[in-house]
Amino acid sequence: MDRTGLLIILSSPSGAGKSTLARRLMDWDPSLRFSVSATTRPPRPGEVEGQHYYFTTPGAFRQMVEQGQMLEYAEVFGNLYGSPRAPVEAAMRDGRDTLFDVDWQGGQQIRASALGGHVVSIFVLPPSLPELERRLRARGQDSDAVIAGRMEKSRAEISHWAEYDYVLVNDDLDQTEGQLRAILTAERLRRDRQGGLGRFVKHLMEEHA
Ligand SMILES: Nc1ncnc2c1ncn2[C@@H]1O[C@H](COP(=O)(O)OP(=O)(O)OP(=O)(O)O)[C@@H](O)[C@H]1O
Numbered sequence: 001m002d003r004t005g006l007l008i009i010l011s012s013p014s015g016a017g018k019s020t021l022a023r024r025l026m027d028w029d030p031s032l033r034f035s036v037s038a039t040t041r042p043p044r045p046g047e048v049e050g051q052h053y054y055f056t057t058p059g060a061f062r063q064m065v066e067q068g069q070m071l072e073y074a075e076v077f078g079n080l081y082g083s084p085r086a087p088v089e090a091a092m093r094d095g096r097d098t099l100f101d102v103d104w105q106g107g108q109q110i111r112a113s114a115l116g117g118h119v120v121s122i123f124v125l126p127p128s129l130p131e132l133e134r135r136l137r138a139r140g141q142d143s144d145a146v147i148a149g150r151m152e153k154s155r156a157e158i159s160h161w162a163e164y165d166y167v168l169v170n171d172d173l174d175q176t177e178g179q180l181r182a183i184l185t186a187e188r189l190r191r192d193r194q195g196g197l198g199r200f201v202k203h204l205m206e207e208h209a
């Protein structure tokens with residue numbers, strides 16, 4: 001069956017659990033492709049070039065934008081982040097689904113992009129703002145000042161929740177992962193219904209005519 005890869009957007013305030021959920025989803029379905037973003041943010045301990053991010057300079061980032069190499073990009077918490085376009089287009093051609101971990105600005109730009117694929121957007125909420133702060137601290141990778149800045153911006157990010165197809169409260173991790181699996185399964189069936197399934201049904205009927 002011909003199919004175009006889904007574009008699956010995950011957004012949330014920083015620390016609600018997007019990266020954790022994305023990792024779990026990819027362990028569940030290794031055919032999913034994670035869109036590795038470029039960023040001007042310095043690497044955190046343990047972050048691997050090309051796996052977590054492509055770490056770059058503001059100048060090189062701007063050059064990529066000017067050359068049309070970014071599907072979307074935005075300034076988030078004072079750094080630039082963007083999704084390289086070419087790997088997404090290749091995955092779509094191969095019928096592979098792509099998972100994006102982007103903020104609300106990236107979500108809006110991917111929905112508006114001319115890629116024309118089936119876009120599924122999911123917003124992840126924390127169970128409470130104190131729990132969000134606890135998670136940022138427990139991650140143990142950002143300074144107090146960075147955590148304070150991210151908490152300050154959390155309300156602005158959350159204010160975009162209604163732009164998303166699905167909104168999940170990430171309280172129990174296993175439960176949220178189960179909800180994501182269910183969304184992905186259902187959205188793949190919807191995509192297939194709109195895609196090559198019509199030809200398959202025609203073939204099925206002709207075979208037994
Ligand atoms: N349901 C959950 N219950 C408890 N802890 C969680 C849950 N989900 C994620 N965490 C923990 O919260 C911390 C932040 O999670 P994670 O890094 O996945 O957030 P994020 O949304 O990707 O953040 P950022 O936007 O900054 O990249 C991690 O230490 C993770 O293990």
Ligand SMILES: Nc1nc2c(ncn2[C@@H]2O[C@H](COP(=O)(O)O)[C@@H](O)[C@H]2O)c(=O)[nH]1
Nearest residue numbers: 037073074076081082083101102103105106
């Ligand atoms: N618009 C985009 N936002 C992105 C992209 N990659 C990550 N992000 C968002 O940035 C914040 C901070 O990430 P962190 O790794 O520094 O904690 C987070 O909300 C991400 O979703 C991107 O390519 N475009």
